[in-house]
């Protein structure tokens with residue numbers, strides 16, 4: 567089934583250096599969610615120069631979409647790549663390391679953009695023999711789960727009508743150059759919440775005359791973990807994490823308010839609903855025990871679980887085996903990380919698979935950390951598998 571090895575291998579080899587250079591350029595110039603102006607401009611220019619119909623500014627965002635109509639009849643298939651970077655300062659010492667202090671491509675999205683552009687350019691070179699229509703979705707703001715929804719609302723899956731959607735995430739948790747695929751739930755849902763605690767301020771020496779919101783917040787923080795461990799079935803993964811506590815000004819002043827900010831992650835929509843519902847009562851009642859008030863609010867739109875479709879996942883698995891061999895293709899584990907690719911996969915069948923970029927030295931390079939570093943061996947592998955997936959999916963036969 568490999569459509570790349572026999573006829574495309576020369577083009578793929580010829581593209582290798584450009585692929586790496588392109589990724590390094592994006593790495594050098596990272597841009598935060600919804601601010602990916604330079605990135606989107608390069609995407610639009612390159613796709614336009616290859617003859618694709620290019621749309622930018624979709625839904626008022628930095629999204630870019632390229633549409634490539636093949637000359638032969640076939641299916642309409644989308645390839646999705648996320649394009650944003652993170653607010654981190656990189657520690658890598660390399661000429662292509664981030665040139666912008668405080669911003670870094672620490673999740674591999676620079677590689678996703680480079681693979682997406684190269685994939686589109688390669689397909690465009692053989693437009694005359696290409697079946698169907700390829701739709702390239704370059705999505706901003708994945709890291710804040712903000713980019714997919716406005717693209718879908720703006721109709722990127724409708725005009726032309728997309729039948730399937732695919733994409734890949736590079737990951738340092740998979741060996742360099744290996745591919746990991748999982749059918750069904752594979753990445754957790756994520757919902758962000760705030761807890762506002764209101765007490766009564768006063769002097770640190772006389773807490774009995776105050777209602778200390780910090781003590782209340784501390785009890786809420788510890789108590790909410792029991793909600794997961796005592797009310798959610800042990801076989802259902804769920805994680806509550808508070809990532810931020812904001813309160814107070816000084817050693818000896820009891821403040822009036824305290825705020826907790828956190829996230830809830832699960833794989834099961836029922837568990838998600840259950841915890842979201844219970845958390846509000848839990849928070850309020852713990853606060854009442856201390857005569858304080860607390861209010862829970864979830865951000866309007868969370869990110870659902872990434873659920874890969876069975877047939878499309880089996881199809882990607884076969885396409886990957888054909889490209890890199892069965893020894894280098896495994897089953898991906900369920901991971902508590904989240905990705906708003908889930909929204910595209912709620913709309914259309916498809917599969918979001920992983921390509922390994924783990925370093926050869928065995929030292930962990932976690933995503934979203936300043937020491938994140940990509941083993942670029944994953945780039946050509948990702949490109950080849952992506953090309954094989956698209957060629958087979960577009961083909962009407």
Ligand SMILES: [Zn+2]
Pocket residue numbers: 672673709933934
């Ligand atoms: Zn990320």
Ligand SMILES: [Zn+2]
Pocket residue numbers: 673674675708735
């Ligand atoms: Zn990511």
